[in-house]
Amino acid sequence: LKSGLKIASVALALLGVNARLLGADPDPLAKRMGPIRGRLVREGLAKGQAFAMLTELCTTVGHRLSGSPGAAKAVAWAERTMKRAGLDRVRLEPVMVPRWVRGETETASYQSGAAKPDTPLSICALGGSVGTSSGGITAEVLEVRSFEELRAVGERAKGKIIFFNRPFDPGLFDPFAAYGGAVGQRGSGAIEAARAGGVAALVRSVTGRLDDVPHTGSMSYAGDVPKVPAAAVSTVGANRLSEALKADPRLRLTLALSCETLPDAPSSNVLGELVGSEMPGEVIVIGGHLDSWDKGQGAHDDGAGCVHAIEALRLLKAIGVRPKRTIRAVMFMNEENGNRGGIAYAAAARPGERAIAAIESDRGGGMPHGFSVGGGPAVLSAVSKWGPIFEPLQLDRFRAGGGGTDVAPLTAKGVPGFEIIVDTQRYFDYHHSDNDVLGEVHPRELELGAIAMALFSYTMAEDGLPAVKRP
Ligand SMILES: [Zn+2]
Numbered sequence: 001l002k003s004g005l006k007i008a009s010v011a012l013a014l015l016g017v018n019a020r021l022l023g024a025d026p027d028p029l030a031k032r033m034g035p036i037r038g039r040l041v042r043e044g045l046a047k048g049q050a051f052a053m054l055t056e057l058c059t060t061v062g063h064r065l066s067g068s069p070g071a072a073k074a075v076a077w078a079e080r081t082m083k084r085a086g087l088d089r090v091r092l093e094p095v096m097v098p099r100w101v102r103g104e105t106e107t108a109s110y111q112s113g114a115a116k117p118d119t120p121l122s123i124c125a126l127g128g129s130v131g132t133s134s135g136g137i138t139a140e141v142l143e144v145r146s147f148e149e150l151r152a153v154g155e156r157a158k159g160k161i162i163f164f165n166r167p168f169d170p171g172l173f174d175p176f177a178a179y180g181g182a183v184g185q186r187g188s189g190a191i192e193a194a195r196a197g198g199v200a201a202l203v204r205s206v207t208g209r210l211d212d213v214p215h216t217g218s219m220s221y222a223g224d225v226p227k228v229p230a231a232a233v234s235t236v237g238a239n240r241l242s243e244a245l246k247a248d249p250r251l252r253l254t255l256a257l258s259c260e261t262l263p264d265a266p267s268s269n270v271l272g273e274l275v276g277s278e279m280p281g282e283v284i285v286i287g288g289h290l291d292s293w294d295k296g297q298g299a300h301d302d303g304a305g306c307v308h309a310i311e312a313l314r315l316l317k318a319i320g321v322r323p324k325r326t327i328r329a330v331m332f333m334n335e336e337n338g339n340r341g342g343i344a345y346a347a348a349a350r351p352g353e354r355a356i357a358a359i360e361s362d363r364g365g366g367m368p369h370g371f372s373v374g375g376g377p378a379v380l381s382a383v384s385k386w387g388p389i390f391e392p393l394q395l396d397r398f399r400a401g402g403g404g405t406d407v408a409p410l411t412a413k414g415v416p417g418f419e420i421i422v423d424t425q426r427y428f429d430y431h432h433s434d435n436d437v438l439g440e441v442h443p444r445e446l447e448l449g450a451i452a453m454a455l456f457s458y459t460m461a462e463d464g465l466p467a468v469k470r471p
Pocket of ligand 1: 335362
């Protein structure tokens with residue numbers, strides 16, 4: 001038997017099969033990608049531009065809510081930066097976006113007892129909220145942890161400011177899971193408050209960090225209930241208010257907001273690419289969103305994602321490779337409060353081309369570890385075969401999932417969606433707040449994200465993806 005096996009193995013060796021089965025010899029793609037990976041790393045880490053690009057975005061543009069002067073400057077920044085990076089066919093695609101403005105006034109304070117002075121709380125309006133009357137709303141406060149609890153309260157909610165105070169679950173490993181467990185209060189708090197007869201919604205900031213900085217974010221209204229004002233309170237403020245309510249359940253809170261929604265405004269997505277050398281009509285979209293909330297500098301969310309995409313293409317160009325298929329960087333406008341850019345991009349007619357993948361970066365500029373992979377098991381299995389190419393950079397974590405909000409309209413049309421996986425343990429410390437500034441982004445981690453995007457999109461452009469059934 002032994003000699004039989006030996007003969008079989010020699011025969012296989014002659015056929016060139018056993019080496020691959022045993023993993024002794026890398027497959028041709030991995031072999032070819034090795035030096036390219038090495039050049040990407042050297043170019044990126046020694047001469048990378050990602051942090052310089054992000055510095056310019058954060059310091060000369062700053063935050064950039066859709067329709068604002070900042071967003072218009074961001075469009076110009078993206079166009080200029082793509083041209084400077086040497087991308088092909090840099091262009092704008094116009095899109096109309098919602099225009100919500102915060103206004104000058106956003107204050108909250110509570111008064112407890114007869115002699116007690118006003119105690120101010122650190123708050124900010126939630127994006128899309130209506131304002132209060134100029135004198136603000138003054139009412140008693142009802143604290144709840146869930147919509148179920150609010151519904152069970154019944155009449156007692158009438159005329160009150162509903163205070164949604166469910167914290168992040170600190171016991172969860174994945175911060176996005178903790179976010180998912182708390183963000184419903186922000187998104188639907190105003191609807192549930194109005195439905196219960198409340199006059200406003202005050203929501204604990206959707207973050208696990210304990211500080212005095214409020215975090216904004218999108219919220220919505222329903223057609224069948226009044227639009228009541230909605231604001232976020234810092235986690236420190238939420239704890240203070242909760243304590244004060246225990247001591248004095250009849251305390252009164254005054255909330256004043258001057259935010260409002262203006263007519264839609266013109267804006268643009270910004271596109272630039274490396275045209276494929278063999279299959280230019282097969283397009284791999286990589287990108288993030290150019291807009292941000294009107295807080296901080298939008299450094300992690302999503303300046304980092306924009307820079308990841310532009311720098312990825314600059315790196316490929318700098319090391320002198322041209323992909324077989326087209327890789328296109330798209331800076332999507334209006335992810336935060338409408339996703340009009342993502343919708344418009346997917347809806348546009350693009351004769352002669354077919355999107356084969358859409359890779360998003362919208363989880364901040366932390367250390368990259370791999371990619372979330374959509375399109376089903378066949379795509380995951382194809383991508384997993386690239387493991388040896390990514391393993392030396394500790395980027396070989398490929399897991400089933402998909403892209404983010406910007407590329408969701410593309411994935412809805414059957415294009416496999418992907419997203420870079422980065423370390424997100426600190427992401428919600430910054431998210432949608434004045435904490436989201438350049439100083440919280442590490443230059444090397446940011447550049448490694450761009451290198452990851454370059455290596456992943458280039459490998460895909462060379463190897464392709466298995467055909468995915470369209471819905
Ligand atoms: Zn984002």
